[in-house]
Amino acid sequence: MSGYLDARPRVGYFYTGKSGNHMLAEKIKHITVNEYQSRPVVVQESESVYDAICTMFLEDVGTLFVVDKQKTLVGVLSRKDLLRASLGKQALESIPVSIIMTRMPNITVCKQDDLIIEVANKLIEKQIDGLPIVVEVEYGSRFEVVGRITKSNITALLVDLANDDVI
Amino acid sequence: MSGYLDARPRVGYFYTGKSGNHMLAEKIKHITVNEYQSRPVVVQESESVYDAICTMFLEDVGTLFVVDKQKTLVGVLSRKDLLRASLGKQALESIPVSIIMTRMPNITVCKQDDLIIEVANKLIEKQIDGLPIVVEVEYGSRFEVVGRITKSNITALLVDLANDDVI
Numbered sequence: 653m654s655g656y657l658d659a660r661p662r663v664g665y666f667y668t669g670k671s672g673n674h675m676l677a678e679k680i681k682h683i684t685v686n687e688y689q690s691r692p693v694v695v696q697e698s699e700s701v702y703d704a705i706c707t708m709f710l711e712d713v714g715t716l717f718v719v720d721k722q723k724t725l726v727g728v729l730s731r732k733d734l735l736r737a738s739l740g741k742q743a744l745e746s747i748p749v750s751i752i753m754t755r756m757p758n759i760t761v762c763k764q765d766d767l768i769i770e771v772a773n774k775l776i777e778k779q780i781d782g783l784p785i786v787v788e789v790e791y792g793s794r795f796e797v798v799g800r801i802t803k804s805n806i807t808a809l810l811v812d813l814a815n816d817d818v819i
Numbered sequence: 820m821s822g823y824l825d826a827r828p829r830v831g832y833f834y835t836g837k838s839g840n841h842m843l844a845e846k847i848k849h850i851t852v853n854e855y856q857s858r859p860v861v862v863q864e865s866e867s868v869y870d871a872i873c874t875m876f877l878e879d880v881g882t883l884f885v886v887d888k889q890k891t892l893v894g895v896l897s898r899k900d901l902l903r904a905s906l907g908k909q910a911l912e913s914i915p916v917s918i919i920m921t922r923m924p925n926i927t928v929c930k931q932d933d934l935i936i937e938v939a940n941k942l943i944e945k946q947i948d949g950l951p952i953v954v955e956v957e958y959g960s961r962f963e964v965v966g967r968i969t970k971s972n973i974t975a976l977l978v979d980l981a982n983d984d985v986i
Binding site for chain 2: 708
């Protein structure tokens with residue numbers, strides 16, 4: 653019954669006052685990022701826009717993360733970043749992704765134990781498709797990417813909730 | 820208490836056997852598309868890929884619907900359809916969207932009174948971002964687009980469920 657009823661000696665069961673909606677809200681508010689994350693796909697900052705678009709198709713993702721040689725997260729590439737570049741006159745093979753990416757510190761990140769509902773709020777507020785899941789290394793001076801969480805993962809969560817598959 | 824408890828004369832309240840998860844699942848399974856839809860953005864089939872990309876930025880959407888002169892839905896353009904076109908050598912101004920779009924009858928559509936959970940399942944299964952919401956005209960021989968439902972709408976629904984905002 654998980655919260656709907658409480659019991660006391662000589663009283664028996666009584667209704668705690670929590671509604672079904674309230675219980676549902678409480679349930680969703682406890683699901684963390686690591687329960688629904690996907691693997692990240694990264695490209696090097698020196699790669700061309702052309703190669704990044706190819707990687708996006710080959711890996712079947714909608715967002716790429718850009719890293720430097722130390723594997724530090726330096727940027728994010730959305731499909732729209734790549735489309736914007738394709739409107740220009742310059743050959744896509746000659747533009748490095750570092751020129752068109754959204755770069756740190758303007759990137760919204762999250763961590764594996766963050767709540768998925770916080771991520772959902774950020775995705776809506778900032779109108780983006782996904783966030784990199786990061787770990788801090790060297791006392792927080794840089795981030796390494798360990799995962800990715802997107803509106804697809806959120807959609808999968810809703811389907812699981814409807815199928816009663818969330819523990 | 821909406822289903823958790825039932826009552827009978829001389830018996831009093833008793834637990835119906837439905838779990839919190841079950842109730843949540845039931846709740847989600849009753850939400851329809853028209854409660855969370857967005858407005859559709861359409862382009863004509865004769866427009867160029869270049870203009871379609873511009874429309875996508877101007878209208879701030881991720882999916883465009885392609886219509887003919889009778890306003891009949893004839894195709895869908897995803898960001899990836901447009902990116903694929905940009906990998907080619909041809910000038911984007913010279914390619915009509917009708918060449919690169921996904922065309923009827925290969926388009927998944929939904930209606931305003933469909934269940935949102937069915938849409939969520941289709942979005943995951945077909946790995947797409949959104950569906951056109953259509954009405955049948957002329958006895959079902961053609962579809963007109965009246966809305967759009969995407970993973971962003973599904974994400975907004977999850978946030979509402981967590982905030983206890985869904986009636």
